[in-house]
Amino acid sequence: MVDFKYIVVGAGMMGAAAARHLSAATDGVALIGPAEPLDRKNHNGVFSSHYDEARITRGFDGDPVWAELAKRSIGRYAQIEAESGIRFYHEAGCLFAGNGKGLGGDYVSSAMAARDRLGLEMEVFGSTQLGQRFPMFDLPDDHEGWFEPRNAGYVNPRALVKAQIAIAETQGAKLIRETTMRIHDTGSGVEVVADEGRRYTAQKVIVAAGGFINMADLLPSKVDMAATGRTIAFFELDEEKQQVFAAMPSTIVLAENADDIVYILPPVRYPDGKVYLKIGGESEKGRLETLGEAVSWFHSDGTVSEVDFLVKRAIELMPGLAGCLVTSSSCVASITRTGYPYIGYTQSSNIAVLTGGNFVSAKSSDEIGRLGAVLLLDGQLMEEDFAGQVGPVFV
Structure with missing residues (x-):
C-alpha cells in the first residue's frame, strides 16, 4: 500500500x-x-x-523546440490566472535588438523564419525607427529591432x-x-x-x-x-525614473558572441515596495557541484566583475539609469x-x-x-x- x-x-x-x-x-x-x-x-x-518578480516571456525564438514550448505555455496563462485568481503575466511586449551579425544574427534569422508557422505578430524597426519607438534606449547606430507586442512581456x-x-x-x-x-x-x-x-x-x-x-x-x-551561477544587477528607480522607463518592453540585446548578450526587464515593483529595473547576462560559466557551494552562491550578491560589466552595459544602453542606486543578487542556471x-x-x-x-x-x-x-x-x-x-x- x-x-x-x-x-x-x-x-x-x-x-x-x-x-x-x-x-x-x-x-x-x-x-x-x-x-x-x-x-x-x-x-x-x-x-x-x-x-x-520578473522573467521575460515571448514566443520569438531561434530554436523551434523552445519556441513551441513557449507558445503552448503562453496560451494557458489566462486560464491559470482565471482559475487561481492570481495575476502573474504582464504584456509589456518583448524587444530583440542587434546588428544582425554573428550568433545574434543567426538567432534572429531562425526566429523570423518560424514566425508565420508560430503565428507571431512581429514589428521590425530599422536603426532610426528603433530609437523613435523606444526612446528610453540609446542603441548603437547599426542595431535593428524585432518587437513582439502581443503574448510577450514578463511573468512574475x-x-x-x-x-x-x-x-x-x-x-x-x-x-x-x-x-x-x-x-x-x-x-x-x-x-x-x-x-x-x-x-x-x-x-x-x-x-x-x-x-x-x-x-x-x-x-x-x-x-x-551543470548548475552555473549567474549575477543580476538591479537599478532602483525613483518616481521620475519610473516615468522615463514606464513604456519599456522586456528586452534582449543580442551580440555576436554569447558573453555579450544581456537581457533587461522593465520597471517592476518588488516586495520591499521599491521599483527596480533588472539586467542580467550569460557570461558566467562557473559550476556549482555541491550543496555547500550552491548555498554559498545564493548567499552572495553575485560576482563583482559581472556586476561592473552589467552596470556599464546598462548605462551605455540606457543613459537615463545614470545615478541610480545599484544592488545585485545571484541565481543559478541549469544547463543540460x-x-x-x-x-x-x-x-x-x-x-x-x-x-x-x-x-x-x-x-x-x-x-x-x-x-x-x-x-x-x-x-x-x-x-x-x-x-x-x-x-x-x-x-
Whole structure:
C-alpha cells in the first residue's frame, strides 16, 4: 500500500506545473518542496531561482523546440490566472535588438523564419525607427529591432508558482513543505525520505529539483547537467525614473558572441515596495557541484566583475539609469548537455526526471510541467511532445 499514486519532488516552476496537470487528471498526487526561506542570507538548505518578480516571456525564438514550448505555455496563462485568481503575466511586449551579425544574427534569422508557422505578430524597426519607438534606449547606430507586442512581456515567477500550487491543491493535490533528502525504488514503488525523517511512498515519482538535482541522493545516477551561477544587477528607480522607463518592453540585446548578450526587464515593483529595473547576462560559466557551494552562491550578491560589466552595459544602453542606486543578487542556471529540458525516466521505471531550464524556461514552465505529467500518466512522450529532444542524459 502506497501513500500516493504520484509524488512530484520540487515545488518550483516545473514541479508546481506538473502537480497542476497531474491533479487535473487523477487523484493521489503530492507535491513536496520547501517554501521560500524568509531569511535568504541565513538559510542553509536548497533554494530556487524563481524567488524573483520578473522573467521575460515571448514566443520569438531561434530554436523551434523552445519556441513551441513557449507558445503552448503562453496560451494557458489566462486560464491559470482565471482559475487561481492570481495575476502573474504582464504584456509589456518583448524587444530583440542587434546588428544582425554573428550568433545574434543567426538567432534572429531562425526566429523570423518560424514566425508565420508560430503565428507571431512581429514589428521590425530599422536603426532610426528603433530609437523613435523606444526612446528610453540609446542603441548603437547599426542595431535593428524585432518587437513582439502581443503574448510577450514578463511573468512574475513567484506568482506563477503560487497560482499553479493553488490550482493543484484545489484539484486535490497535497502540498508537503519539506525538503527531500533521498529517493529510492523499493521494487513495488518509490520511497521519498524528507529532511525531518518522514517517509512518503508512491507508485511513481518525478524529480523537479532544478540545479540541486545532483546535490542529494535523489536519482539512481546523476543527470548530465551543470548548475552555473549567474549575477543580476538591479537599478532602483525613483518616481521620475519610473516615468522615463514606464513604456519599456522586456528586452534582449543580442551580440555576436554569447558573453555579450544581456537581457533587461522593465520597471517592476518588488516586495520591499521599491521599483527596480533588472539586467542580467550569460557570461558566467562557473559550476556549482555541491550543496555547500550552491548555498554559498545564493548567499552572495553575485560576482563583482559581472556586476561592473552589467552596470556599464546598462548605462551605455540606457543613459537615463545614470545615478541610480545599484544592488545585485545571484541565481543559478541549469544547463543540460542537449540544451533542452530533461523529461524522462531514469534507470528506474518508477523514478522520472524533470529538470534543465537552460536559463530560458520560466516562460515555458507550464508546458514543461505538462510534459512531465504526460510522462507519468502515459508512460512515455510522443514525438509531438518532443520525445526525441527532451530525453535525459546521465553520467
